[in-house]
Each structure stands twice: as structure tokens, then as C-alpha cells.
Amino acid sequence: MRLELALLSHLYTIGKKEWNWPLDNPLKDVRRPxxxxxxxxxxxxxxxxxxxxxxxxxxxxxxxxxxxxIRLSLATGLRAGELLTxxxxxxxxxxxxxxxxxxxxxxxxxxxxxxEAVRVLQSIPRPTEKVVKxxxxxxxxxxxxxxxxxxxxxLDLHFHDLRHEAATRFAPHMMPQELAKIMGWKTLQMAMxxxxxxxxxxxxxxxxxxxxxxxxxxxAANALAVPRAIELASGTTVGVPAQRVGDPTTSNxxxxxxxxxxxxxxxxxA
Numbered sequence: 182m183r184l185e186l187a188l189l190s191h192l193y194t195i196g197k198k199e200w201n202w203p204l205d206n207p208l209k210d211v212r213r214p215x216x217x218x219x220x221x222x223x224x225x226x227x228x229x230x231x232x233x234x235x236x237x238x239x240x241x242x243x244x245x246x247x248x249x250x251i252r253l254s255l256a257t258g259l260r261a262g263e264l265l266t267x268x269x270x271x272x273x274x275x276x277x278x279x280x281x282x283x284x285x286x287x288x289x290x291x292x293x294x295x296x297e298a299v300r301v302l303q304s305i306p307r308p309t310e311k312v313v314k315x316x317x318x319x320x321x322x323x324x325x326x327x328x329x330x331x332x333x334x335x336l337d338l339h340f341h342d343l344r345h346e347a348a349t350r351f352a353p354h355m356m357p358q359e360l361a362k363i364m365g366w367k368t369l370q371m372a373m374x375x376x377x378x379x380x381x382x383x384x385x386x387x388x389x390x391x392x393x394x395x396x397x398x399x400x401a402a403n404a405l406a407v408p409r410a411i412e413l414a415s416g417t418t419v420g421v422p423a424q425r426v427g428d429p430t431t432s433n434x435x436x437x438x439x440x441x442x443x444x445x446x447x448x449x450x451a
Contacts, residue, residue: 235329246315256298258347
């Protein structure tokens with residue numbers, strides 16, 4: 182309902198602004214339903230292995246191409262439409278990158294290829310310019326994907342969920358803006374929608390951060406003391422207690438303790 186109302190409202194706006202029709206938008210002040218929460222379905226446990234085993238069932242018409250699409254989606258995060266329109270001229274296996282010119286949001290982007298993606302692409306025959314020859318539309322791909330899921334008992338899993346899975350696997354290892362560039366998002370808000378870690382993964386991440394903070398800094402144990410002294414006008418040198426570099430007790434504060442009371446007229450010499 183929300184999208185239908187937005188479409189009708191847009192028609193009134195176009196008619197008035199672009200075609201100069203004397204229209205008043207009756208939907209302008211209509212409150213629209215809130216957007217539903219994004220899907221958080223991911224592969225759990227052995228579901229990836231089960232899914233790949235399901236591509237060989239009889240009801241799947243293009244098992245070789247379905248497996249290639251599944252593996253490439255998990256390795257690159259490409260949308261189904263981007264996979265099916267990808268051409269070999271856009272793929273640079275030697276440079277480890279592919280250049281997308283037909284993204285769904287209309288923007289061009291480059292996607293790096295990891296070793297798994299390169300392996301899958303190298304295994305695909307090249308009879309045509311298209312990388313994925315077996316499917317000409319996403320509907321046929323979705324039908325084969327659903328058949329494979331039913332065969333192995335995977336419930337409520339869509340092909341687009343593999344893009345969520347890929348984004349969640351990438352996210353801990355790169356900056357949000359890097360992830361947005363790779364996935365083709367125009368806003369960083371989309372990163373929050375597609376990054377769907379489980380509670381166990383978040384807990385493990387927190388423990389990893391805690392373990393990294395508890396480890397001593399490289400060379401901290403053998404840090405050299407830094408001697409300091411202040412030479413006064415009278416020629417007397419006042420020692421400053423040395424602190425070890427990296428000593429957490431110092432809290433980056435230099436404490437100067439004079440050994441004896443000095444004359445009022447002194448000057449510091451660097």
C-alpha cells in the first residue's frame with residue numbers, strides 16, 4: 182500500500198509540474214504506512230552447503246548456472262539482475278575487478294574480485310558475451326533457486342538474501358564507505374539495512390575487541406625510560422622522575438617534582 186500511494190502521488194506531481202495540468206494532489210496530506218523492517222534472513226549453520234547440494238535436483242533446470250550464480254552472489258554481493266546482465270568485457274580477471282555499468286540504481290561501480298569469485302568465473306565457459314548464459318531473466322533464476330531450497334528443506338530463503346549474507350561477511354573487514362562503494366549503495370543507511378550480524382557474532386566481535394585492548398603494545402614491555410631535566414639559571418639541574426613509554430599509570434600526564442625549593446628567579450632552558 183505504501184508504494185502504491187507513493188506512485189499515485191508521483192503521478193499527480195508529474196502531471197502538475199511537467200505537463201502543467203491544473204491538478205491538486207489529493208494524496209499530499211495522506212499519511213502513508215510505515216515502511217516494513219528489512220529482511221534479516223541469512224544462511225545459518227550448514228545451510229550454504231545444503232543449498233549448493235540442492236542445485237542438482239531434477240526440478241532445477243539450469244544446475245550449473247544456478248550454482249555459479251549462488252557462489253558469485255556470495256563472493257561479490259551482486260544483485261540477481263546485475264549477474265544476469267554481466268558481460269565478459271566488464272570482467273578483468275587479471276586485475277581482479279569487474280566494472281558494472283547497468284546497476285539497478287543507475288550508477289556505475291567497480292567490484293573487487295576475491296579468490297572465490299575468480300575461481301568461479303574461470304570455471305564458467307565462454308560461448309557468449311554474457312557471463313551467465315543459462316538465465317535471461319531473474320524470474321527463471323528465482324524459480325530454480327526456490328526449487329533447490331524446497332528440495333533441501335530451506336524455508337523463507339530468497340536469492341536476494343545472499344546479498345545480505347555477502348554484505349554481513351564483508352562488513353567486519355572494511356569501512357562502511359568502502360562497503361557502500363562495493364555494494365552500490367548511495368547512502369550509508371543501506372549498510373545498516375544489509376549488515377545483519379547475529380547476536381553470537383556481535384558477542385564474538387566484542388570479545389575480539391576486548392582481547393586486542395588487553396594485549397600490550399609492541400615494545401611496551403621493553404620501553405626505555407625517557408629522562409628529563411630542567412636546568413635553572415643558577416646552574417642547578419633539577420631531575421624529573423622518569424616515566425616509561427606506554428605506562429598506563431601515567432595517563433599521558435607529565436608530573437614534575439622539584440627536589441628542593443628553588444630561588445624565585447629561575448628560567449628554564451630547553
